[in-house]
Amino acid sequence: MKTSPFHPGPLDDLTQQELEALSAIKAARGIPVALRQRLELLDLAEESLHGWMLTPAGDWRLGAGR
Numbered sequence: 205m206k207t208s209p210f211h212p213g214p215l216d217d218l219t220q221q222e223l224e225a226l227s228a229i230k231a232a233r234g235i236p237v238a239l240r241q242r243l244e245l246l247d248l249a250e251e252s253l254h255g256w257m258l259t260p261a262g263d264w265r266l267g268a269g270r
Contacts, residue, residue, distance in 0.1 A: 217270040222248075226266040229256050 225235045243249040248262030
């Protein structure tokens with residue numbers, strides 16, 4: 205069985221708004237601060253030197269659509 209080197213985030217499925225926010229971050233578009241803070245708290249997005257980006261868990265959740 206192949207395991208992942210990171211925790212895939214919360215067990216609950218993300219809302220459509222959260223999935224759209226992950227997509228916006230990946231496309232380097234802005235999102236509301238409160239939503240960005242929620243994604244950061246869930247360890248799905250983080251601030252880097254080049255702006256906000258998805259964490260490996262955030263990228264996985266976006267790809268999985270949940």
